[in-house]
Amino acid sequence: MNYDAIICSLPYNALDVPPCAPALLKGIAEEAGFSVYTKDLSVDLYEYLNNDTDEFFRLQDWFINTERIVPEKLGKWLDSVSEMLAQFPADSIALSVFSGWTQSCTLELIDRIKKINPTKKIVCGGRGLTTKPFATVASKYNIKEKHEQFHTVVPADDFILGDGEESFVRFLRTGNTSNREAGKTLDYPFPNFDNYDFTKYIGYNDNHDTQIPIVSSKGCVRACDFCDVAAQMPQFKWKSGRILATEMAYLADKYKLRDFALVDSILNGNMRQLEEAITVLAEYNKTHEPITWNGNWICRPKDYGEEFYKKLSESGCKSLTIGVEHGSDHVLMQMNKKTDSAAFWREIKYLDKYGIKVLINLIVGHWSETWEDFVILCETLTRIQRYVASGTVQGVFIGQGFSLLDDT
Numbered sequence: 001m002n003y004d005a006i007i008c009s010l011p012y013n014a015l016d017v018p019p020c021a022p023a024l025l026k027g028i029a030e031e032a033g034f035s036v037y038t039k040d041l042s043v044d045l046y047e048y049l050n051n052d053t054d055e056f057f058r059l060q061d062w063f064i065n066t067e068r069i070v071p072e073k074l075g076k077w078l079d080s081v082s083e084m085l086a087q088f089p090a091d092s093i094a095l096s097v098f099s100g101w102t103q104s105c106t107l108e109l110i111d112r113i114k115k116i117n118p119t120k121k122i123v124c125g126g127r128g129l130t131t132k133p134f135a136t137v138a139s140k141y142n143i144k145e146k147h148e149q150f151h152t153v154v155p156a157d158d159f160i161l162g163d164g165e166e167s168f169v170r171f172l173r174t175g176n177t178s179n180r181e182a183g184k185t186l187d188y189p190f191p192n193f194d195n196y197d198f199t200k201y202i203g204y205n206d207n208h209d210t211q212i213p214i215v216s217s218k219g220c221v222r223a224c225d226f227c228d229v230a231a232q233m234p235q236f237k238w239k240s241g242r243i244l245a246t247e248m249a250y251l252a253d254k255y256k257l258r259d260f261a262l263v264d265s266i267l268n269g270n271m272r273q274l275e276e277a278i279t280v281l282a283e284y285n286k287t288h289e290p291i292t293w294n295g296n297w298i299c300r301p302k303d304y305g306e307e308f309y310k311k312l313s314e315s316g317c318k319s320l321t322i323g324v325e326h327g328s329d330h331v332l333m334q335m336n337k338k339t340d341s342a343a344f345w346r347e348i349k350y351l352d353k354y355g356i357k358v359l360i361n362l363i364v365g366h367w368s369e370t371w372e373d374f375v376i377l378c379e380t381l382t383r384i385q386r387y388v389a390s391g392t393v394q395g396v397f398i399g400q401g402f403s404l405l406d407d408t
Helices: 020-031 041-048 053-064 072-087 100-116 135-140 167-174 241-255 271-287 306-314 329-335 341-353 371-389
Strands: 005-009 036-040 092-096 121-125 158-160 212-214 259-262 292-297 317-325 357-362 393-397
Touching: 005 020, 005 041, 020 036, 020 092, 020 167, 020 212, 036 041, 041 053, 041 072, 053 072, 053 100, 072 100, 092 100, 100 121, 100 135, 121 167, 158 167, 212 241, 241 259, 241 271, 271 306, 306 341, 317 329, 317 341, 329 371, 341 357, 341 371, 357 371, 371 393
Parallel strands: 005 036, 005 092, 092 121, 121 158, 212 259, 259 292, 292 317, 317 357, 357 393
Antiparallel strands: none
């Protein structure tokens, strides 16, 4: 069989969940009448290393460090996978450049594929193209112009910059990747994970459970000063709540997995959409084998009432990663969080009551943080301990401290 395209996701990947974008594009493209194959090259590397997790992460680290010489074993894998792609029966190779962490692999593969088959058409898409080269990538490949977007230094034949749901089909149909504005909602055909083997993923916990990734929104309704989501996706888009719930039920039945990772930047950007989704899911869970899910959350200053969190639990929400960021209202205001610390303390009481686990993100050393603010942050950590003891708070991430981008 000859395919119109093969879409590849690239290392670096934690292998906790399958990549979502290629499966989504496959579903959309096949609905439009095209044949698409998807391949997760991180899984390919993992299998090449005989599922040796330690070796996998040790070699994968090369993609995000500054060392120019490719480790021998990794070089052999890059050669073999490039040979496979160069000869793959598809009209084009589509590389998903998800982030700065996938930029090194992008350059290595294109170089090798073009040496084997110079006429093979390679198109790249993904958010990693419209950021500047990752610092280690710029150093490794001697990229001098630090403010260039990464796609300007990639020797691919074509690029899909920005949202790809409609642009990819246009590319398959006409060979034209020009980006007209995509639709304002995400009500596209359902993703197709048929080319993925869910059992090959490491999973996200000690039980090696694998989740199905799903998108309910893109972008964010906030513009926090430390975050690049608003720059990458300036327009907030969402999927209707009823369609989201229907999609989850469809995928759960099709792939015999009933646990989902909502991979949005935030899942509660549109509260009306979220309330619709959890209402449908809560009713579904009463009469079917329950669906469970987790996602990313922002604290809102409005109190939505206890009944909302009860329904959130009934809909299958088992954990939330909350961008709390700080305990000081002064710092939250300077971050442009558009909320206050009281919102978090109110919400965590509800989440604790209804058994929804919490992972907390904090930033230490924000530019606005005074010593007094830092003390408040420490007091916040102390105050959180009661929810650690109850089992609600399962982790607190303080990142690597705050840093400033060049010339900003």
